[in-house]
Amino acid sequence: xxxxxxxxxxxxxxxxxxxxxxxxxxxxxxxxxxxxxxxxxxxxxxxxxxxxxxxxxxxxxxxxxxxxxxxxxxxxxxxxxxxxxxxxxxxxxxxxxxxxxxxxxxxxxxxxxxxxxxxxxxxxxxxxxxxxxxxxxxxxxxxxxxxxxxxxxxxxxxxxxxxxxxxxxxxxxxxxxxxxxxxxxxxxxxxxxxxxxxxxxxxxxxxxxxxxxxxxxxxxxxxxxxxxxxxxxxxxxxxxxxxxxxxxxxxxxxxxxxxxxxxxxxxxxxxxxxxxxxxxxxxxxxxxxxxxxxxxxxxxxxxxxxxxxxxxxx
Numbered sequence: 001x002x003x004x005x006x007x008x009x010x011x012x013x014x015x016x017x018x019x020x021x022x023x024x025x026x027x028x029x030x031x032x033x034x035x036x037x038x039x040x041x042x043x044x045x046x047x048x049x050x051x052x053x054x055x056x057x058x059x060x061x062x063x064x065x066x067x068x069x070x071x072x073x074x075x076x077x078x079x080x081x082x083x084x085x086x087x088x089x090x091x092x093x094x095x096x097x098x099x100x101x102x103x104x105x106x107x108x109x110x111x112x113x114x115x116x117x118x119x120x121x122x123x124x125x126x127x128x129x130x131x132x133x134x135x136x137x138x139x140x141x142x143x144x145x146x147x148x149x150x151x152x153x154x155x156x157x158x159x160x161x162x163x164x165x166x167x168x169x170x171x172x173x174x175x176x177x178x179x180x181x182x183x184x185x186x187x188x189x190x191x192x193x194x195x196x197x198x199x200x201x202x203x204x205x206x207x208x209x210x211x212x213x214x215x216x217x218x219x220x221x222x223x224x225x226x227x228x229x230x231x232x233x234x235x236x237x238x239x240x241x242x243x244x245x246x247x248x249x250x251x252x253x254x255x256x257x258x259x260x261x262x263x264x265x266x267x268x269x270x271x272x273x274x275x276x277x278x279x280x281x282x283x284x285x286x287x288x289x290x291x292x293x294x295x296x297x298x299x300x301x302x303x304x305x306x307x308x309x310x311x312x313x314x
Contacts, residue, residue: 001241002151004193007158007186010059014156017058017091021046023167026302029271033287037297040168041272043304044160045280049111050307052160052183053084053147059156060145061088069094072142076100076130078179078231079108080279080306081147086117088145097142099133101125103231105277107309125226126180127236148182149239157183161190164301173199173297177282177305178211178253180235181242187303188249199251201293203282205258208234212253214243229258232279232306252293256285264288265311268304277308 026039033039048054061069072095075085082098089096096117100109102124112119122132137144146153160183164174174191176184188200204212207228214220222237238246256264258278265281267288268274276284283302287294294300 001185001245002155002158002189004190006151006155007162007190010152010155011159011162013062014055014058014159018055019047020163024272031267031271033284034290035287035294035297035300037173037294037300039287039300039302040171041302041304042164043274045274045276045304045307049080049083049087051080051084051280052157052305053080054087055159056153056156056182056186057081057084057088057145060150060152061092063152064143069143071140072097073145074133074137074140074142075145075147076126076133077147078126078234079104080232082112082117082119083108083115085145086112086115089117090115097136099129101129101231103229103234105231105308125234125236126231148180148242154182154186154242156186158186158190161187165191165194168301171198171299171301173201173294173299174301174303175201175203175283175286176303177233177279178202178204179233179279181211181238181246183305184250185242185245189245192249199297200249201286202246202250202253203286204253204255205230205233205261206255207258209253209255210235210238211243211246211250212255214238215247215250215253230261230278232277233282254286254289254291254293256282256289260285260289262310265308269311274304275307275309275312276304277306278310280304280306280308281311
């Protein structure tokens with residue numbers, strides 16, 4: 001699907017349009033994480049629009065012919081990719097149309113509107129929203145930006161891995177949330193190209209174990225239903241190319257409940273004043289789960305990939 005050369009090219013292409021986000025050591029907490037390892041937080045929630053999705057959407061735009069986007073940009077999203085596309089269309093000066101499921105965060109919809117996007121709520125989960133988005137793309141001539149099954153988008157997400165490698169010298173494990181899988185495909189490609197011994201640990205909701213179910217089956221499967229309420233991590237089926245990368249490079253998948261992600265989001269807010277959405281807190285939920293996959297780790301990078309106010313409510 002992509003190579004490290006694609007990610008290097010994406011880095012050069014998008015650098016003027018994205019932020020280099022900070023890292024922070026998870027120390028001095030009242031309630032320590034239950035792992036025998038140091039933990040470094042990669043605060044990608046400080047990215048433009050509040051998530052890593054700004055990287056992939058911008059790389060998709062800059063890799064497109066101007067004529068392709070003349071009628072606007074359309075996508076389907078659980079929230080963060082839609083925000084990134086709205087901002088990207090704003091930069092390009094073209095309309096944005098974002099299809100979202102009923103479970104989308106109202107706060108993210110409000111932000112999309114502020115970036116100038118037209119937002120349409122369709123279906124109970126992302127696949128229904130995506131069908132409607134594809135139909136509108138065919139009829140309108142607007143360019144469709146897929147959130148995870150587009151090589152340019154995946155390469156853009158992979159630039160986050162290059163940044164982490166530059167910031168943290170000796171980590172042995174990285175913990176990454178999964179929705180459709182574009183982030184883990186790009187990030188694992190970039191990290192493994194430079195540090196092949198780093199373990200890639202994925203995190204999925206119990207109610208949307210898309211990659212876990214496919215890895216267990218040895219092939220891409222379509223989930224019969226999605227019960228997670230975390231729209232940014234809910235997806236019934238991944239892309240075959242994304243799955244092949246995950247099968248080669250992902251070491252383990254940890255499943256966490258929606259409630260565990262909410263608790264982790266609250267922990268981040270209480271301990272560090274970090275306002276992460278539930279997908280952004282998924283890595284912390286995995287670390288707090290006591291899963292034995294972390295027993296051998298000595299330095300862990302936990303990706304805080306998305307911003308949101310869910311954990312800040314009293």
